[in-house]
Amino acid sequence: MLGAAIPFYILSFLVLFFAYKTITSPNPIHCALHLAITMINLAFIFFGLNSPFIGGVQLVVYAGAVMVLFVMVLMLFDLKTEVRAFSRGLFSSFLKVASSGFLAGILIVGVLMSTDMLDVTSDSVGVGVKATSSTDIALLLFNQYVFAFEVLGLLLLLVAVGAVAVSRIPGGTHAND
Amino acid sequence: MPMTEAFLNVGLNHYLILSALLFTMGMIGVLMRKNVIVILMGIELMLNAVNLSFISFSSYSGNLNGQIMVFFVMTIAAAEAAVGLALAVAIYKRYKEINIRFFEQLRG
Amino acid sequence: MTELIPVFALTGFVILFGLALVFATSLLGPKTKQSKVKQLAYECGLEGEGADSTKVPVKFYLTAILFILFDIEIIFMYPWALAYKDFIATGRGLFIFSSMAVFLAIFIFGLFWEIRSKALEWE
C-alpha cells in the first residue's frame, strides 16, 4: 500500500509543481522546460497505471518531440522575459481564476461524490486488466480503429502540407524575403 | 483511521483528482497568459490531464479503448501543436508580436 | 507503481550525482575575481547580445515540425509491427498488410511531397 502510495504522491507533487511553474514562469523557455518535466512525470504515471506503451509514446511524442519543438520555436523568437506574464484586467482575471478554481473544486467534489463510478475497489489497480500487453493494444487498434488510424495518417499528411504552406506565406519561415 | 486510509489507498479517485487539478492549471494558463505559445502549452497541459483521466479509467476498468483514445489524442495534439506553432511563427516573423491580444487585430 | 521505483531511484541518483559534481567544483575550485571581460561570451571578442536576441534560421523549426509528424507515424507502426504475426496467424495477414499499406502510401506521399517542395533544403 505504501509502496504504491509513495511514488504516486511524489509524482503527483512533481506534476502539479511543474505544471504550476509552467503557467507562472515569466520566461516562456522556462515554461516549456517545466512543461517537459511535467510530461515526463506524467509518462511515469502512465507506466504506473499499467499502460507502459502509452507512457512510452508519451515520452517519445510529447517529451521527445512536441516539447522539443516548443523549445526550438521559443529560441527562434526574440523574447524578452515577460514583465507581466499574465494578461491584464482585474475583473476578468478574477473571473478566470474564480471559474478555474470553481471548476477544480467541483470536479473534485464530483469525483469524491461518485465513489461508485466504477465497480472496482480503490486498491485494485489493474485488477481488471490481465497483463496489459502492448500487443493487446495493437490488436484492438487494428481490429476496431483501423479507419480512425488511416484517417489520422491523412490528418498528419495534411498537417505536414499545411505547416509547409504556412511557412511559405509572406514573412513566413521559408518565404523568399 | 479512515482519513489516512483514504490517503494511502491510492485509487481511481486520486488519479481523477490529480487530473482535475492538472486540467485546471492548464485552463488557468490558457485563460491568463499573454504569450500565444504559453497558451498552447496550457492547451497541451489540459490535453494531458484528459489523457490521464482516460488512462486511469482504462486501467481501473480493464478497458483498453481508453488507451487507444489517448493514443489518438496525442496524435492530434501533436498535429495541433505543429500547426499552431507554424502560425505563431508566421505571424511573429511578419509582425514581431506574439501577444495574444495582438491577434485580435488579425481580423480578415 | 512499484516496478518504477528503480527508475526513480536511478534518476534521483543521477541527478544527485550531477549536482554534486557541479557543486563540488564550485566548492573546490579557485575563487578568483570575476571581471566583465572574463564574463563575456566566447564570441571572438565582440560583446555578445545574449541568447535572447540571437536570430536563428527558421529551418530548424520546420524540420522539427516535420519530425513530429513523421515521428508519430512511425510510432503508429510499432503496434502494427507488434501485432503483425498475430494477424497472420489468424489468417488476416492481407488485411493488416493492406491497412498499413494505405497508411504507408500516405506517409510516402507526404515524404516525397516534402522533398519535392524543397521544405527540406538546406541552402
Add this chain to the structure above:
Amino acid sequence: MNEQLLLGLLVVLPFLGFLFNGIRFTSKNYKLAGTVASTASGLCFLISLTLVAKLIGMPEGERVITSHFFDWFLAGDFSVSASFLLDPINAVMILVITGVGTLIHIFSIGYISHDERPSKYFAYLNLFLMNMLILVLGDNLLVMFVGWEGVGLCSYLLIGFWFSDPEKAAAGMKAFITNRIGDAGFLLGIFMLFLSFGTVTFSEIATRLPETAEMMWTGPITLACLFLFIGATGKSAQIPLYVWLPDAMAGPTPVSALIHAATMVTAGVYMIVRMSDVFVLAPLVMNVIAIIGALTALGAATIGMTQWDIKKILAYSTVSQLGYMFLAVGVGAFIPAMFHLMTHAFFKALMFLGSGSVIHAMADEQDVRKMGGLKKYMPITHFTFLLGWLAIIGAPPLAGFFSKDEILWYSFASPAGHWSLWVAGVIAAGCTAFYMTRLMCLTFWGESRVPKEVHPHESPVSMTFPLIVLGVLSVVGGWIGIPHVLGAIIPGHPPNVLEHWLEPVVRMLKPEHASAAVEFALMGISLSVAGISAYFAYDFYLVHKDRPTMVTKKLGGLYSLVSDKYRIDEFYFGRIINPLIDLSKGLWLYIDINFIDKMTYLASDMVKGSGQFLRSLQNGNLQQYALYISLGVVVTITYILMGS
C-alpha cells in the same frame, strides 16, 4: 393493366403533357403542342372508357375502384392518404371531363393557332385537366380540396391568359379572389366535418353517418353543409358569388367552354352530390340551396335577355343552368342534377365552341349587334348551334328536354320541393328560351350587319369536328335518362339508364305521390312557356324589330336595372369592397403604424440591443472566449452534479 395503375395514369398523363408543354413554353409550334396535349387528353378519355367498362362489368352495388398511392400525412389517429376512388358518380364526371375536354383540346388547336404562346396555353389546359381529375377522383375531402384549388389556379391562369390587357388580367383576379371566399367556406366545411366525424374520407364519413346522425345534434352538420355550400357557390357561380363568371369570359373561348361551362363550374354540384348523404341530414341547408338555385336561375336568365355580348349571354345562361342544378340538388333530386350536369356540359360546350367559331370567323368581334345572317357563311357552325339551341330551350327529344323537365318535376313533387320553386323554374325556362332564340336570331338569321372589312368564313375541320360530335351528343345525350313516365309511352320503353346507374350510390328524395297525369301536365306547361317565349323572341328580333325598344322604354328603370345586371357589382364595390378597403386603410394607418409596427420595432430594438451587447462579448479576445467556454463547462457540470 390493373385499375390502380390506370387511375394513376389518369392524372399522370395530363401532368406529363403539362411538363412537356410547360418546359418549352416559349415555343410557337401550336401543332406540336396541341397534338401532345390532345393526345394526353384523348388517352385519358380512353382510360376513362376502360375504367367505366370495368365498373359496368362489376356487380351492381359494388362498383368501386380504389387506388392508394401513399400516406399523405399522419397525425396521431388522423391519417390522410393520397388515394383515388372511382364509383358511378364520378365515372359520369370523368367521362364528361375527358370526353368534352378532348374535344375542346382539339378545337383549341385551330382556335389558338394565331396566338403568341400556344405551348403555355396547352400546358395550362393539361394542368387543368389533371387538377379536375384529382378533384373528381379524390377519395377524401382533402385530396378533393387539392384539385379544387388546382382548378381555381388554372382558371385564374387561363382567364388572365392575355394578361397584357389589364381588363382581362383584372377579370382573372376577380375570379380568383371570389373563388378564395368560396374556398375559405369549403375549408371551414371540411374542418366542421372533421370535427363531427373525425375523418375526411368519403367512405368513412358514410359509415359513421348513421350513428352520428342518431346520437348527435345536427347543428354541426348543418353548419358544415352550409360552409360546403358556400364553397360550392364560389366555384359554381351561384348567388352571391356568381359575379366572376361573366367576367371570366375574358379568357379564350375554348377555356370558357371547358372550364366555365362544362367542368369546373359543375364541381360544386358534383361535391354536393358526392356529399348527398350528409346534405340530406340538413334539410334547412337543402332549402337554402334550392332557393338560391331557383333565384340564380331566374336572375341570371333575366340578365341574359338584356346582354349584347355573345359570350356574356352564354355565361349568364351557364349561371342560370347551374342554378337549375342547384335547384335540383336542393330538392333532393341528385340524379337529375347529375343528368343535367352532363347534358348541359354537352350543349353548353357546343354553344361556347360555336360562339368561339363565330368569334374566330368575325375576327374577334363579340357583339351580336354586329353579326347576323352568318347562317350562309358558316353552315356547320349554324347547324350545330341550332342543335344546341334546341337542346337548351328544352325541345323534345333533345338532351335538355329530359333533364330540365326532370328537374322541374322534382322541384314540384319532391318532399323538399314547393310549387313556387317550380314556378321560378318555369319562368327561368321561358327566359332561357327567349334569350337563346334572340341569340340565334341576331347571330345567324336575318340580314347581315357584319362590317365590310370582316369576311366571315367557316372554321377549319379541327374546329368543326368537335362541334359536330357535341351536336350529336346534344341530341342523343338525353336518351340515357328518359323519365319513367315518358319511357312508359314511347315505343320500346327505353329505361332510365342513368338513374339505374346511379341509384345504388345516390340516395334520392323520391316524390311521395307521383302521378303521371300531373307530370305530363307540368311538362306541357313548361314546354308551352318555352315555346311561347321562343316565338316572342323570334317576333321581336326578326319580324317586328321596333318592339324591343318599345318594350324597353315601357319597362324603363326595370330594364336598365336588369341590363346593368341588377347592379350587383356596383353594390359589392360600394357596400362591401370599398368599405373593406377603407377599414383596412384605417387599420393600416392607425392600428398598424401605431401599435403593431411599434411592437415589431420594439422587438427589433431588443434584438439590436442584445446584438450590441453580444458584440461587445465577441471582441476577438481569445481568452475571453475561452472564459465563456469554461464558464459554460462549470455551469454544466454544476447542473449535472446538482441533478445527481
Add this chain to the structure above:
Amino acid sequence: MGVDLFEITVNLVKMIFIFVMMVNAVPLLVWVERRGSAFIQNRYGPNRVGPLGLVQLLADAVKFIFKEEFVPGKGHRLVFYLAPVVALIPGALAFAAIPLSMPIELGEFSQIPLGLFTIDLGETYGPYRFAFQGYEIGIGIVFVLGVSSLAAYALLMAGWGSANKYSLYGALRASAQTISYELALGLSLVGILLLFNTFNFKEIVEIQSQALTFSFLGSQMTVPYLPNWGIIYQPVGAIIFFAAMFAETNRLPFDLPEAEAELVAGYHTEYGGIKMNMFYIGEYGHMLVASALMVTFYFGGYTLYPFFTPETVNQFWSETMGLTGNPVALLSSLSLHLVFMVKLVIFLWVFIHVRWTLPRFRYDQLMDLGWKTMLPWALANTILTAVVILIMRAAWS
C-alpha cells in the same frame, strides 16, 4: 524493488554499479580513443602517466573537479548549471534498461561460501531473481527510444543557457540533427519488431539465442550452425540503425554541432571543468547505449548461439565444473556478461575507428542524408520485411 532488505540492497547496488560502470567507462574510452587515434595517425598518444598512460585520465578527472567555476555574464544561471546534469540522464536511464546478461536465479541459501571460509547468515534467504540490468521494463524499446529522445533538452539548454550565439547554433544544429536521425532510427526498428514481435529486450535476446529458424512459404526451416541473429534478417536495418546512432551521439562524421571551424566548440563552448566532462559522460553513455542496442538487436545480445547460450553455460558450470546451486547461476550469468562485454567493446571500437577514419559532413549533406536517403531506405526496408514475412508465412492461405 524487493521483498527484503537483502534484495533491495542488491538491486540498488547493482543499479548504481551499472551507472558507475557507465561513468567509469568514459575515462577508459577516452584513453582508448586517444591511444587509438594516435595509433591510426601513427603517433604515441598519452603514454607518460602510469603504464601506457592509463592514469592520465584519472589525473584529468581530478583536475576537472578543481577547475574554477564560471558562468557567462548574460547566461541563464539555472539552465546553464542544469544542462550537464540533464545530459547524464538519458544515457544512464537507457543503459540501465538493457539486459547485460541473463538474470541470476538464486535458490534459498543461509550462508555465503567464499572459497576458504563461509559467512553464516543465521537465517535463510531467497529464493531471489536478480535481473542483470538496472531494471526490467516490459516495453524496453519504446522506453529507450523515449528516454534517448530527451537528449535534445540537454543540448538546447546548454546552448541557450550559455548566452553565446555559437553555442545556440551548435545546440540547434545538434538537436535538429538528433531528431532528424531519430526518424530513421525509429523506422529501422520496425523491422526488428516485425521479426521479434516484442518490445522486451530479454525476449528479443532469447529468440536470438537459438539456431537460425524461419518459415519458408509456410514451412519451418532450421539452420543448426548459425545463430538466429537479427543481422541475418535485417542487414539493411542494422546499417541504418548504426548510422543513425552515430548521428544521435553527435560523433564524427556527424559532429557538426561542434564543428570547430564554424562554431568554436558547439553547445559546450562556454563549459569548462567537470561540467564539460559531464557532457562527455553523456556522449559516451550514448555510445555505450548505441553499442549495447546494436548487440542486443542484431548480434544476439549476451548469447552466442552455438557456444554461449544460457543452456550451454549452465551445463558447463554444473556438469563440466561439477558445481551445484547458486554458484552455477552466478557464474553462468557472469560468463554471459563477459560475452556481452566483448561484443560491446567491439562496437565501441568501431565507433572510435569510424571517428578517426571518415571526414565530417557538411550540414546540408547531413540533413539530406538523414531525410532523403536514410528515411526512404528505412521505409523500403520496413515494407520489404513486411512483404517477405507475408510471403514466407503464406498469409493468403
